[in-house]
Amino acid sequence: MTEESLNNSNISLAALKAGDRAEFARLVDATSNHIYRLALKILRDPQDAEDVLQESYIKALRALPEFEGRSSLSTWLYRIAVNEALMLLRKRRVNLVPVEEDPDEDDLQAGMVLTDWRFLPEDELLSAESRRRLEQAVDTLPETLRVVFMLRDMEGLSIRETAGMLGLTETAVKTRLLRARLKLRNQLSVYFGERLTENSSE
Amino acid sequence: MTEISNCKGLVSSISEYLDGELPPELCAELEKHMSECENCTIVVNTMRKTIDLYRQPAPDNPLPDEIKSRLYARLHLEDYLDKQIPEHP
Numbered sequence: 460m461t462e463e464s465l466n467n468s469n470i471s472l473a474a475l476k477a478g479d480r481a482e483f484a485r486l487v488d489a490t491s492n493h494i495y496r497l498a499l500k501i502l503r504d505p506q507d508a509e510d511v512l513q514e515s516y517i518k519a520l521r522a523l524p525e526f527e528g529r530s531s532l533s534t535w536l537y538r539i540a541v542n543e544a545l546m547l548l549r550k551r552r553v554n555l556v557p558v559e560e561d562p563d564e565d566d567l568q569a570g571m572v573l574t575d576w577r578f579l580p581e582d583e584l585l586s587a588e589s590r591r592r593l594e595q596a597v598d599t600l601p602e603t604l605r606v607v608f609m610l611r612d613m614e615g616l617s618i619r620e621t622a623g624m625l626g627l628t629e630t631a632v633k634t635r636l637l638r639a640r641l642k643l644r645n646q647l648s649v650y651f652g653e654r655l656t657e658n659s660s661e
Numbered sequence: 662m663t664e665i666s667n668c669k670g671l672v673s674s675i676s677e678y679l680d681g682e683l684p685p686e687l688c689a690e691l692e693k694h695m696s697e698c699e700n701c702t703i704v705v706n707t708m709r710k711t712i713d714l715y716r717q718p719a720p721d722n723p724l725p726d727e728i729k730s731r732l733y734a735r736l737h738l739e740d741y742l743d744k745q746i747p748e749h750p
């Protein structure tokens with residue numbers, strides 16, 4: 460997972476384990492924003508995301524004596540947070556494992572937008588407005604697809620790790636990832652297609 | 662096994678292809694189809710770009726102050742709120 464937040468802060472695991480409050484505060488300072496954004500993306504509810512944020516650190520403190528440092532501290536912490544968020548999702552009775560798994564391939568191809576927008580200038584692709592559209596597009600994905608896409612493509616987990624975390628088979632993860640990516644590609648193609656038209660008419 | 666030499670088959674393998682998880686012989690088949698099919702070339706390229714865009718780190722968007730102070734209170738870290746904490750020796 461994203462390590463950048465901890466890369467420059469050299470948190471000492473030994474100090475944490477010894478109960479050093481200042482070190483714990485540094486860990487919270489370096490990771491809390493990422494955890495909050497992550498939870499918000501999964502749950503789409505600020506109150507729930509805040510609960511996850513707080514619970515994650517409380518669980519982490521409790522689990523710290525057993526943490527052996529086999530993964531990095533941030534990866535371990537983000538996992539706790541993702542699990543916490545997923546637990547809340549399940550409580551809301553969102554069905555993460557629907558019966559129907561196989562994609563209907565005709566459906567996959569339906570409405571495929573064929574605009575070639577990839578040569579739009581980078582500052583346009585990553586403008587504030589584009590970023591907002593990217594966020595919106597993820598938010599419109601059905602829960603089951605969104606969580607897979609987030610863990611795999613936004614958090615950088617492997618297919619296997621994503622499957623493990625969600626209790627899904629790797630095949631199911633791949634199927635959902637494909638569907639999510641196709642839907643997002645389509646939505647971005649509509650949006651950037653409009654940008655292209657505007658650019659050429661200027 | 663999926664038939665990649667048509668558009669439908671290509672679409673169902675595109676994700677694994679972009680992740681570098683498609684076996685070499687299927688990659689070759691997929692690329693051959695792309696060289697003959699403009700539509701699939703566009704789909705593959707814009708899909709790659711889509712994933713790229715989502716992997717760009719979001720601009721810094723700090724944790725809202727109220728959320729931060731409630732978190733620090735819950736964790737009994739009030740003393741460290743808004744303080745630069747010196748690095749552990």
Ligand SMILES: [Zn+2]
Binds near residue numbers: 667668669671698701
């Ligand atoms: Zn084709």
